[in-house]
Amino acid sequence: MFRRSNIAARIFQRQIYTPAPGTSVHCARRFYENLVPSCTIFDVECPDQSFCKFTDDGQYLICFSRNQQDLIVYRPTWLSFSCKGEDCDAFDLPPKAKRFESFFTQLYSVSLASSNALICKDFFLYMEGNHYGIFATSTAPIHEPPAAGGAIQGIPYIEKITFHLIRLEDGLVLDEKILLNDFVNLTHNMGVFLYDDLLAIVSLHNQTIHILQIRDSGNLVNVRTIGEFCHEDDELFLNSNAQCLAFPDKSKLHRLPGNNVQNGLQHSQPNLEDSFLTGIKQRLLSFIFQGIWNEEKDHTLRVQCLKKKFYYHFRDYAELIIWRVQFLDRHHLLIKFGSVDGGVLRNADHHPAFFAVYNMETTDIIAFYQNSPEELYLLFEQFCDHFHAASRNSLSMNFVSSHSNNIHALEKLRCVKNKASSSSQFVKKMLGSSLPYSCQSQSPSPYFDQSLFRFDEKAVNRPSNQVYFKKATIFPQI
Helix, strand or coil: CCCCCCHHHHHHHHHHCCCCCCCHHHHHHHHHHHCCCCCCCCCCECCCEEEEEECCCCCCEEEEECCCCEEEEEEECCCCCCCCCCCCCCCCCCHHHHEHHHCEEEEEEEECCCCCCEECCCCCEEECCCCEEEEEEECCEECCCCCCCCCCCCCCEEEEEEEEEEECCCCEEEEEEEEEEECCCCHHHCCEEEECCEEEEEECCCCEEEEEEECCCCCEEEEEEECCCCCCCHHHHHHHHHHHHHCCCHHHHCCCCCCCCCCCCCCCCCCHHHHCCCHHHHHHHHHHHHHHHCCCCCHHHHHHHHHHHHHCCHHHHHCCEEEEEEECCCCEEEEEEECCCCCCCCCCCCCCEEEEEEECCCCEEEEEECCCCHHHHHHHHHCHHHHHCCCCCCCHHHHCCCCCCCHHHHHHHHHHHHHCCCHHHHHHHHHHHHCCCCCCCCCCCHHHCCCCEECCHHHEECCCCCCEECCCCCEECC
16 A cells, blocks of 8 residues: 655544554554654764663663673653754754764663672663663683582583662662572573563573562562472472482381491482483483384384484483573473583584473473474474564564564565575574574564565674664665
């Protein structure tokens, strides 16, 4: 349908026409076709700070001091200058337009990091409903950590990681979560995922998923811990059974002649760390075993299939570690497994990756996908929006363009797929680089809505936690 290019005519049309049910937001976003960025100001006098990103609702600009000790928050003043006439390109802005203060007002500056810690400037998560911000500070990583029970060798560790929950309106620190002698991949929010009021933190060093809830009161509450144990009472159950193994019949202990040590008898509690795999690994191996078991009906063929597909690769499965995690909804996690070598790399495309869907309520693995699975890719292509896991409180994030809701994005994806030399390699690379999604990695800006505009994505700098144009030209979509 033809849409008027005159913004006054479109405003008048909005007054006399009622949009179809469920399309009011789409109609409002179409007004940006008449408000396209056309002017760039260079050599602006900016403070000596590190600029992180805008919040998704555009209310705050997040910055950090150069020494990575202080959080500095600005409020945009929005439209500050305008020109009259048709030839606005020849219009000269006043000198004060060259100053940062003409466009932003500083709200406050808060000191977050101590003397031996720094703010992680690549990490920031925003709760739009409560206007809460989540920041992280950490000490320097140690790349050759000493051997510790239960920790993964080859993964560096950090003595102290602190997550700060801050109210962005006034900079008040509401609560903190501290992890000691651990490692969380904070680059571009890779190791942390926020969904509604639930926060998932992946401990690479200890192979633990911490699930926290952010209350409206501003408290971080531990909900559950997934890793060594899955149920809350797993540790109590194993310890009680270990005592029974150590002392099967207490009445017989009194009938032992003399002292146990003098007779060379020592009854010690078994070391659980050396006896068991972790709870999440037990469930993963059980699901793989059950899936292979159900492939064949004949007992002889079933045994041969288990030898070939399970026992032959048992060590490889047992040595998998958790790389990343994302919420699919409030009850299900998408967990990415891989080798130790690819656990701390930003680009681990050449390392095999495995995906599992975990139900937190039942503690069961309900789906498992091997390296470069075509089935998972088809789900990703057709239902990409379900992997975004947008918060229910963030209306704008429901309008991010993807190849499952936009024909233009789908055409680009299929064009790249057709040009690939190997379909399996394309699937592996696509899933490895896309899943799990980095939390809040996409911008809800209408200028990135591919149903409204077309642009050269190569000219757009789009890191995982900030989005801005380098020198891109955008045109209304026809």
